[in-house]
Amino acid sequence: MNTGASERADRVALVSQWFPPEPASLTKRFTGSLRRQGFAVEVLTGVPNYPRGVVYEGYSARRRTVEKHDGMRVVRTPLYPSHDRSAFGRTVNYVSWAASSALLGGRVLRDADVALVYSSPVTATAAAMTARLRWGTPYVTMVLDLWPDNVFATGFLTEGLTRRLAEAALGRFTDQSYRWADHVTVPAPGLRDIIIDRGVPADKVSVIYNWADEKIMQPTEPEPGLRSRLGLTDEHFLLMYGGNLGAAQRLDVVIDAMSWLRDLPDVHLLLVGDGVEKDNLTARAMRDRPGNIHFLDPIPPDRMAARMAAADLHLVSLADEPLFRITLPSKIQSILACGQPMLVCAPGDAARITHDARAGFAAPPEDPAGLAAVIRSARATPRHQLRAMGQAGRQYYLTHMSEASNERILADLLTEAARRGRTSRRNKRP
The missing domain is CATH 3.40.50.2000 (Glycogen Phosphorylase B;)
Known part of the structure; x- marks a missing residue:
C-alpha cells in the first residue's frame, strides 16, 4: 500500500501557506485522510493571519515555531502578514513565506519521502522545489486555481509595466513548478484541460475533487432560532x-x-x-x-x-x-x-x-x-x-x-511518487 522497502509508512510533508487555526479546512481534510490511510504526515506552513492579514493571538510573524496539531508535527515559518487590496502587501506576504519556508523548512522536506503541495498561492511550491534540487524529494502539487491568471483576474494588478513583469515572472515560475512535479492534481476537469494545453503531459495530470468535511457537512436539522x-x-x-x-x-x-x-x-x-x-x-x-x-x-x-x-x-x-x-x-x-x-x-x-x-x-x-x-x-x-x-x-x-471516491487516487499518486523518489536517490548514491 504505502510502505517502502523498509516496511515503514511513507512520510508525507504537506506544504501549505495556510493551515488551521486559519479557515483552511481542505488542508486539514487532506492530512486527516492521509493519516487514516497509514501515511506519516508532517506539515510545513506559515504563521496564521488569513483572512484579515492579522496575526492570530499567541503567534508571532517573525519566528519559526514547532507545535503539535492533532498529533502531527507542524512547523510554522515567518511571513509578512497581509491580505488586503494592496498589491505590494500581498506580494510581500506570498514571497516572504516562499522564502522562509524554503530556508527554514528544510528538515521537514529532507526527511520526507514525498511532499504534497497545496499550491495556492503557487509561490508555496518554492520550498518543495528547493527540496527537490537539494535532496531529490519528489512532490505532488495540488493546483487549486490557475496561476498567474487567478491573481490578475481578482484585480491584484491591472495594467502597466509592473503587471507585465509580474505576469511573466509568475508564469515562468508556475510552469517550472509543474515541470518539476512528479504529478499534478486539479479539482475540476476544465482546469485539467488548460494545464495539459500548457504543455504538461496528460498522464501527469489527474482530477481529484476537493471533498467536503463529511463528518460535519451532511444533512441535519436547521439551526434553532x-x-x-x-x-x-x-x-x-x-x-x-x-x-x-x-x-x-x-x-x-x-x-x-x-x-x-x-x-x-x-x-x-x-x-x-x-x-x-x-x-x-x-x-x-x-x-x-x-x-x-x-x-x-x-x-x-x-x-x-x-x-x-x-x-x-x-x-x-x-x-x-x-x-x-x-x-x-x-x-x-x-x-x-x-x-x-x-x-x-x-x-x-x-x-x-x-x-x-x-x-x-x-x-x-x-x-x-x-x-x-x-x-x-x-x-x-x-x-x-x-x-x-x-x-x-x-x-x-x-x-x-466524496472522500471515498477521491482519497485512494491521491494516496496512490503519493505512494508511486515516493517509490520513484527512493529509487532515484539510491541510483544517485556513489
Missing part, C-alpha cells in the same frame, strides 16, 4: 451565501439583484462570512435593501451545516472571468454533501455540475436582472421540489466527489 433572529418565519424565502466576501465572488451583483425583487418582500438574502469586501457590501445593502439583506459573522465549521439547513437555497457566485470557467469553489461540495439545493451564478464547471447533478439552478454571472429572474423562479418552486434537488445533489456528491 436562526430565522426568528433575522425576523423571518418559515414562509419567508431565504437565499444564503456562506464563505469569503471577496472581489472574486462579485456579491455586489447579488445585492443588485435583490433590488430587482422589491415586489417580493418575502425574499431575503443572508451573507455569512468575512473578507475584504464586507464593509462595501454592508454599505450597499443598507442603501438598497436594508430589511432584506442580512450579514452574520463566520461561525465554526461544525455549526455550518445546521445554519445551511435553515435556508431554502444556497448561492455560489463568481465573477464572469474566463479563469472562473475552470474554477470549482469548495462550497459546491459542501452544499451537495449537505443535501441542499443551490443556485450557481458562475460560468463553466460550476454551472455544469449543477446541471449534471440536477441539484438546483444556474444563473448568468454578473447579470443582476438575470439572477433576479432565477431567484424569482426558485421562490416559485414548491419546497418539496427544492428538497428533491438537494437529495439529487447529495447522491451525485457521494458518487463522484
Whole structure:
C-alpha cells in the first residue's frame, strides 16, 4: 500500500501557506485522510493571519515555531502578514513565506519521502522545489486555481509595466513548478484541460475533487432560532451565501439583484462570512435593501451545516472571468454533501455540475436582472421540489466527489511518487 522497502509508512510533508487555526479546512481534510490511510504526515506552513492579514493571538510573524496539531508535527515559518487590496502587501506576504519556508523548512522536506503541495498561492511550491534540487524529494502539487491568471483576474494588478513583469515572472515560475512535479492534481476537469494545453503531459495530470468535511457537512436539522433572529418565519424565502466576501465572488451583483425583487418582500438574502469586501457590501445593502439583506459573522465549521439547513437555497457566485470557467469553489461540495439545493451564478464547471447533478439552478454571472429572474423562479418552486434537488445533489456528491471516491487516487499518486523518489536517490548514491 504505502510502505517502502523498509516496511515503514511513507512520510508525507504537506506544504501549505495556510493551515488551521486559519479557515483552511481542505488542508486539514487532506492530512486527516492521509493519516487514516497509514501515511506519516508532517506539515510545513506559515504563521496564521488569513483572512484579515492579522496575526492570530499567541503567534508571532517573525519566528519559526514547532507545535503539535492533532498529533502531527507542524512547523510554522515567518511571513509578512497581509491580505488586503494592496498589491505590494500581498506580494510581500506570498514571497516572504516562499522564502522562509524554503530556508527554514528544510528538515521537514529532507526527511520526507514525498511532499504534497497545496499550491495556492503557487509561490508555496518554492520550498518543495528547493527540496527537490537539494535532496531529490519528489512532490505532488495540488493546483487549486490557475496561476498567474487567478491573481490578475481578482484585480491584484491591472495594467502597466509592473503587471507585465509580474505576469511573466509568475508564469515562468508556475510552469517550472509543474515541470518539476512528479504529478499534478486539479479539482475540476476544465482546469485539467488548460494545464495539459500548457504543455504538461496528460498522464501527469489527474482530477481529484476537493471533498467536503463529511463528518460535519451532511444533512441535519436547521439551526434553532436562526430565522426568528433575522425576523423571518418559515414562509419567508431565504437565499444564503456562506464563505469569503471577496472581489472574486462579485456579491455586489447579488445585492443588485435583490433590488430587482422589491415586489417580493418575502425574499431575503443572508451573507455569512468575512473578507475584504464586507464593509462595501454592508454599505450597499443598507442603501438598497436594508430589511432584506442580512450579514452574520463566520461561525465554526461544525455549526455550518445546521445554519445551511435553515435556508431554502444556497448561492455560489463568481465573477464572469474566463479563469472562473475552470474554477470549482469548495462550497459546491459542501452544499451537495449537505443535501441542499443551490443556485450557481458562475460560468463553466460550476454551472455544469449543477446541471449534471440536477441539484438546483444556474444563473448568468454578473447579470443582476438575470439572477433576479432565477431567484424569482426558485421562490416559485414548491419546497418539496427544492428538497428533491438537494437529495439529487447529495447522491451525485457521494458518487463522484466524496472522500471515498477521491482519497485512494491521491494516496496512490503519493505512494508511486515516493517509490520513484527512493529509487532515484539510491541510483544517485556513489
